[in-house]
Amino acid sequence: MTQKYLDELTYEIIGSAIEVHKIMGRGLLESVYHQCLKEELTHRKINFSSEMKVPVLYKGKELETDFRCDLFVENAIIVELKAVFEFHPMFEAKLLNYMKLLKSPKGILINFNCFNIFKEGQKTFVNEYFKNLPKE
Numbered sequence: 001m002t003q004k005y006l007d008e009l010t011y012e013i014i015g016s017a018i019e020v021h022k023i024m025g026r027g028l029l030e031s032v033y034h035q036c037l038k039e040e041l042t043h044r045k046i047n048f049s050s051e052m053k054v055p056v057l058y059k060g061k062e063l064e065t066d067f068r069c070d071l072f073v074e075n076a077i078i079v080e081l082k083a084v085f086e087f088h089p090m091f092e093a094k095l096l097n098y099m100k101l102l103k104s105p106k107g108i109l110i111n112f113n114c115f116n117i118f119k120e121g122q123k124t125f126v127n128e129y130f131k132n133l134p135k136e
Contacts, residue, residue: 016040105130
């Protein structure tokens with residue numbers, strides 16, 4: 001796995017979200033966009049897990065929690081979906097925590113309730129796992 005590979009995968013994921021947004025528009029429930037994005041990723045032959053449980057370990061013991069990430073793409077990128085008026089700092093905090101818990105190098109927050117996914121409806125995050133990957 002390389003930074004370049006993850007950047008190309010990010011481009012495909014955001015492109016998939018743009019395609020869903022172009023067809024469905026804004027103003028629907030997050031669950032509808034989730035189903036549509038799953039269809040688009042499948043169409044593009046991109047592997048993912050949906051509603052994957054995020055394990056929480058405390059002192060070596062897995063705790064009983066119900067954390068679930070919306071999509072875990074290619075076992076590398078966490079995608080959290082929203083259909084809200086604006087991003088809330090809590091959404092970013094949740095995504096960053098999921099990235100840490102799953103040791104995921106990259107995360108994408110996508111909000112479908114916007115006019116333009118690329119300009120205002122997505123935020124991409126990287127962490128130390130990404131920075132430690134080879135560039136190519």
